[in-house]
Amino acid sequence: MFTSDTSRALLSAQGLRKTYGSTDALDGADFALMAGEVVAVMGPSGSGKSTLLHCLAGIVPPDAGTVLYQGKEMSSLSDADRSALRRADFGFVFQFGQLVPELTCLENAALPLRLAGAQRKEAEAAARNRLQQLEVDDIRHHRPGQVSGGQGQRVAVARALAGDPRVVFADEPTGALDSVNGDRVMQLLTDAARQTGAAVVLVTHEARVAAFADREIVVRDGKVRDMAGAA
Numbered sequence: 001m002f003t004s005d006t007s008r009a010l011l012s013a014q015g016l017r018k019t020y021g022s023t024d025a026l027d028g029a030d031f032a033l034m035a036g037e038v039v040a041v042m043g044p045s046g047s048g049k050s051t052l053l054h055c056l057a058g059i060v061p062p063d064a065g066t067v068l069y070q071g072k073e074m075s076s077l078s079d080a081d082r083s084a085l086r087r088a089d090f091g092f093v094f095q096f097g098q099l100v101p102e103l104t105c106l107e108n109a110a111l112p113l114r115l116a117g118a119q120r121k122e123a124e125a126a127a128r129n130r131l132q133q134l135e136v137d138d139i140r141h142h143r144p145g146q147v148s149g150g151q152g153q154r155v156a157v158a159r160a161l162a163g164d165p166r167v168v169f170a171d172e173p174t175g176a177l178d179s180v181n182g183d184r185v186m187q188l189l190t191d192a193a194r195q196t197g198a199a200v201v202l203v204t205h206e207a208r209v210a211a212f213a214d215r216e217i218v219v220r221d222g223k224v225r226d227m228a229g230a231a
């Protein structure tokens, strides 16, 4: 069934379907991500990009089709094992950062490690390394409400990378930023990912954001097609 490329993939999906009411959010979507690769998932609003990301990350179960991570079928894992896998191997960045307003930027960046059981000291040391890499270490004691949108997204990226994930899932990570701040976040995100060897699934509808990726795919009507050869 699988091409040789798919069998070498870190993360792959075959024939994903997901229906909400009468909407086919995914209608037979295939996908493959190699280790360390940055892939932009493009397509118009409502085409199924976020649903694809959620299925790949094991957040949403597909109605049909398979997701393989490191050769293992995601649906064969228990909920607890899937959650543990997400905490250990995946990092997430969303459009609006979703930082916890009561915590400082440092505490936010360290939070996934703390939730995974790390001691405060080691979690915050790892988080500070990432805040430095994302050039927001100076605001580490601020709360999210006291920093700019661009700074907040850089903290969100630091949080996603703090646990040395194998895959970062980023859904419109610059969608709420102007182009200057958006480009800076993308540069820092992709530099940091490439430096650590993390692969990135980057959902965006903006070509200038997708330009930071190694490869682009397009989702249209719940199906995936490669950019190669497309207009």
Ligand SMILES: Nc1ncnc2c1ncn2[C@@H]1O[C@H](COP(=O)(O)OP(=O)(O)O)[C@@H](O)[C@H]1O
Residues within 6 Å of the ligand: 020, 023, 024, 025, 043, 044, 045, 046, 047, 048, 049, 050, 051, 052
């Ligand atoms: N939880 C949900 N409940 C109902 N409909 C949904 C849900 N999630 C997505 N959809 C629908 O599925 C389609 C694809 O959505 P989505 O994956 O969010 O697209 P995109 O991220 O490309 O904008 C849209 O028509 C959307 O309204």
Ligand SMILES: [Mg+2]
Residues within 6 Å of the ligand: 049, 050, 051, 171
């Ligand atoms: Mg979306």
